Amino acid sequence: MDVRHLDPGADADVLIAGAGPAGCAAAIVCAAAGLRTVLAERAPGPAARPGEALHPGAETLLARLLPDGFADAVRARHDGITVGWGAPPRFQPFGRDANGPWYGFQADRQRLDALLLERARHAGADVRHGCRVLEPAVRTGAVTGVRLSGAATALRTRTVIDATGRARRLTRSLGLTGPPRSPRLLVRYGYAAGVCPRRDAAPAIVADGSGWTPTARVAPGRYQWMRLDFVPDQTRRLRAGPPDEFAGLRPEGGQGGGCQLAAEPEGGRAGLVRGGRRGGIAGPGVLARRAAGPAVRLDGGLAGRGGPGPGPGGGGGSSLVRVP
Numbered sequence: 640m641d642v643r644h645l646d647p648g649a650d651a652d653v654l655i656a657g658a659g660p661a662g663c664a665a666a667i668v669c670a671a672a673g674l675r676t677v678l679a680e681r682a683p684g685p686a687a688r689p690g691e692a693l694h695p696g697a698e699t700l701l702a703r704l705l706p707d708g709f710a711d712a713v714r715a716r717h718d719g720i721t722v723g724w725g726a727p728p729r730f731q732p733f734g735r736d737a738n739g740p741w742y743g744f745q746a747d748r749q750r751l752d753a754l755l756l757e758r759a760r761h762a763g764a765d766v767r768h769g770c771r772v773l774e775p776a777v778r779t780g781a782v783t784g785v786r787l788s789g790a791a792t793a794l795r796t797r798t799v800i801d802a803t804g805r806a807r808r809l810t811r812s813l814g815l816t817g818p819p820r821s822p823r824l825l826v827r828y829g830y831a832a833g834v835c836p837r838r839d840a841a842p843a844i845v846a847d848g849s850g851w852t853p854t855a856r857v858a859p860g861r862y863q864w865m866r867l868d869f870v871p872d873q874t875r876r877l878r879a880g881p882p883d884e885f886a887g888l889r890p891e892g893g894q895g896g897g898c899q900l901a902a903e904p905e906g907g908r909a910g911l912v913r914g915g916r917r918g919g920i921a922g923p924g925v926l927a928r929r930a931a932g933p934a935v936r937l938d939g940g941l942a943g944r945g946g947p948g949p950g951p952g953g954g955g956g957s958s959l960v961r962v963p
């Protein structure tokens with residue numbers, strides 16, 4: 640990468656909004672290339688999140704981002720997934736090569752985020768927690784900086800990466816996202832402790848006419864369930880509770896052990912109904928209205944995917960880059 644400062648008069652070469660996996664990965668790469676990198680995250684630090692089931696392919700990427708390893712964030716591994724999609728559930732192996740079967744990961748997202756942040760700092764990024772990105776500063780159609788909470792003046796930078804996930808903070812400010820492309824989604828999740836040999840063997844994802852139920856062993860003796868419902872009726876609230884296969888387990892958090900999270904349209908806030916924690920939501924899938932415009936480019940999650948789950952997939956941030 641060309642490490643010339645994009646604008647020597649600027650406060651930073653690149654401002655990255657959001658320190659999830661996408662923002663941290665961008666910060667690691669930019670800082671390691673010698674760019675003056677600011678990573679702004681509104682939260683005070685990495686938080687617990689549901690998931691995080693990762694496909695074996697994630698290993699190659701994580702090995703590049705975290706050369707010292709990430710075993711510390713891995714709680715369980717599996718060589719395939721049970722899928723029930725328009726047919727009775729059936730185990731589907733991830734595959735194998737001459738070295739043996741490929742294994743996916745059940746990662747502790749809080750720990751994984753902490754490792755990625757540590758790496759970004761080590762690479763030289765200026766990581767700012769409790770720092771909310773408010774809006775881009777725009778002059779004559781081009782992004783010239785970003786306004787941050789607690790700062791009187793905008794941080795001057797000619798390159799901005801929007802990695803705020805479903806918040807799409809900067810891309811929404813610039814009117815670059817389009818209409819929802821999936822029904823409104825509502826995700827509930829919870830944890831249960833005990834023994835469930837079926838889920839020790841492999842995680843599962845089962846689809847029916849109204850949504851998906853992913854279940855997984857997320858650590859020895861600890862299981863997670865999720866229920867994602869397509870919610871045509873915005874006012875509808877769905878019953879929270881673990882699926883039947885976890886009937887013999889001890890739910891965490893009491894009263895069915897479930898959090899219920901209401902998904903609102905683009906940029907909406909998660910409304911916790913019960914369970915004692917706030918968490919992520921899946922809003923409707925959204926496509927970018929324009930993939931590129933004067934001096935800006937979009938990629939990543941703005942391609943529009945709405946579905947979470949412990950199955951393979953997930954990941955994907957959104958980015959808005961001013962092309963110098």
Ligand SMILES: Cc1cc2nc3c(=O)[nH]c(=O)nc-3n(C[C@H](O)[C@H](O)[C@H](O)COP(=O)(O)OP(=O)(O)OC[C@H]3O[C@@H](n4cnc5c(N)ncnc54)[C@H](O)[C@@H]3O)c2cc1C
Nearest residue numbers: 657659660661681690692772803804947948949953954956
């Ligand atoms: C219930 C659920 C279960 C999931 N399960 C899985 C799974 O098992 N496997 C999988 O691969 N994927 C899963 N996903 C998807 C996965 O969590 C996302 O794809 C992934 O987190 C996206 O990473 P990201 O870095 O783009 O965004 P995020 O992880 O959402 O990070 C965005 C960051 O931006 C910050 N931010 C937002 N607004 C601002 C602002 N204005 N200023 C500063 N910071 C801001 C947020 O605080 C956050 O830290 C799941 C999602 C949900 C909702």
